Amino acid sequence: SETYQVFFSYETQLLQDLEVDFEFRKGELLDDAVNRLLSSTQIRYESISEKFVILYRDNRNGHKTARKLKKKMEQIGKIEQTRHIQLQPKDESIQQRFKQIVQSAAMLKKVQEISGVITNEAGEPLIGVNVVAKGTITGTATDFEGRYSLEVPDDITTLVFSYTGFTSQEIEIQGRNVIDVVMMEDVLQLGEVVVTALGIEREQKTLGYATSKVDPDELTVNRSPKFLDALQGKVAGVNIQGLSSGPQGSSKIRIRGVSSFGGNNSPLIVVNGVPIDNTNFGVRGDVSEVGRNRRSDSGDGLSSINPDDITSMTVLKGAAASALYGARAKDGVIMITTKNRAQGTGIQVEFNTNFTHDTPMDFTDYQYEYGQGEGGVRPTDPFPTSGVWSFGEKIEPGMTHILFDGLVVPYEAQPNKVRDYYRNGTTLTNTLTISSGGENGGLSFSVSNMGSKAILPGSDYDRQTVNLGFTQDIGRFKISGNVNYSHEDRTNPPNIAEQDYSPVVIYTLSSTMPLDVLRENAFDENGDETVYSRFTNRTNPYFALSRFENNVRDRIYGNITAKYDLTDWLYIQGRIGQDYYSRDVEYNLPTGSRRQSSPPPGFVNGQYVQDLRRFREINADFLISANKEFGDFGFIVNAGGNQMY
DSSP, X not given: OTTTTOEEEOOGGGGTTOOOOOOOXXXXXXXXXXXXXXXXSSEEEEEOSSSEEEEEESSHXXXXXXXXXXXXXXXXXXXXXXXXXXXXXXSSOHHHHHHHHHHHHHTSOOEEEEEEEEEOXXXXXXXXXXXXXXXXXXXXXXXXXXXXXEEEETTOOEEEEEOTTBOOEEEEOTTOSBOOEEOOBOHHHHTOEEEOGGXXXXXXXXXXXXXXXXXXXXXXXXXXXXXXXXXXXXXXXXXXXXXXXXXXXXXXXXXXXXXXSSSOOOOEEEETTEEEOOOOBSTXXXXXXXXXXXXXXXXXXXXXXXXXXXXXXXXXXXXHHHGGGOGGGTTOEEEEEXXXXXXXXXXXXXXXXXXXXXXXXXXXXXXXXXXXXXXXXXOOSSSOSBTTOBOSOBOOTTOEEEETTTEEEEOOOOTTHHHHHSOOEXXXXXXXXXXXXXXXXXXXXXXXXXXXXXXXXXXXXXXXXXXXXXXXXXXXXXXXXEEEEEEEEEEOOXXXXXXXXOGGGGGGSOTTOOHHHHHHTSBOTTSOBOOOBSXXXXXXXXXXXXXXXXXXXXXXXXXXXXXXXXXXXXXXEEEEEEEEEEEEEEEEEOTTOTTSOOOOTXXXXXXXXXXXXXXXXXXXXXXXXXXXXXXXXXXXXXXXXEEEO
């Protein structure tokens, strides 16, 4: 150690009764000296850093020891950095150096190694069982023999064992180094019930087609403002794309790809067994809008649903799964069940609040070497029309150029256009739920308010929802129902997929266009759009903010279901449900925009549009279902009908 200024770390018993003949050679490198020293032994070494070397035996246990020593040395290195301790062999007494090492080692957390075997109730080893130190991310998995080995700090008191199809277990360590576990099958999980077409409940293992059940926590924990967007990447075969139009926008959902080149490829949305309308308005969606140059994203039907009211969601994939809903379910079905009682017994009160903050970000690598202009020349005359071109002169310190009505402004790069034009967005959702549950039924009532401010200035979305659900058993008779009401108010949803009256023009502006100058000169003395670009469809983004769109939708949907058990394996059920909404929109294109043609004398070239829509769909259905088992065999038969009005 003193010769090469390093520390050698090893287990004490490693060098017991070991003798070798060794002489130092002047100028010999450390690696050469150690190799020569250990050549006649079964001991290996590894240099951790310039001053730490570990020694270990060349076998399985030795390699495990090496890993432990390596962790220790890394911890000592961290302590040196954070506590300003310098462990370095110097010309100090051995006693002083030893004291320094002991002090550093005392700062390390002691670890304990725990091992064991995990089996099922039949004594068979389980492969891939997750073993985690509770409250940490430290963990491992069992090997092909069901064995595991894990090092945890001394302050850890509990291990968590989890495995698909088995009940998770939390076991206290209590000073033990060997913990064997017998995993118990999770009967509820193995017999998982999913809601299928027409609200029929079936065990997932009995289905002959693909379904996916979504945990409600996936929708409400770390939620997205558009709740269905949170499922992206979490359901096999389902692709969800949310448009960049904020919480009020629509979501594009595709199950197992696109089924047709034209028409609607979206799945059918069914709430509590009754289909609801999921038309997306605008953006050339399912409904073409009145008024040219109108490409705003005005949302879809799913935005009426409060995710805090959802108890389960099932995705039915393919024609076989959704055949009972006919041709409109050709692209699959998303089954949503809302609350109708408390999870336990008694009266329960739950308050849920969620806040989301949005910040505009843009990582596009724009060029800022050349500024506004064309042909290598910057603007030198009033009202230049090169506001979206950056083909001018190379930017040099002290240069100026002329914009709008003879304004002389610095000819310098403007790198923060996106951040300066947009604002920070916020979404706050509060939900209050009062529910009750008992042996024969229960009730759930919730009210919710969501207020959202999009990153586009002047664009807002407010939604209030009320959900009432109930269920009651009276002997063999069961009655249940849900009523959901929502009021949605959208203000100025952004134009997308278009340059007219759209904020996307921000991305095309010249590299030297100051946004404050663009804002202050958006209107001329007559209130018309000021010339700044020869491309008239690239509306000045500040002039575009003068358009308005007010979109108000009131919606009520729900159902009532009556079920009677004729026997313990045969029942008859009737249900009627309705989806109704009124959607009133008023929309304008401001007068004086350069995009629109000049009007006749005495007229203006703006537009004002009113769009009033009323939608109602009533579904009535009945069902007779038999589920009978004969020993190891059984059958399930369903017969019924549906009438849509």
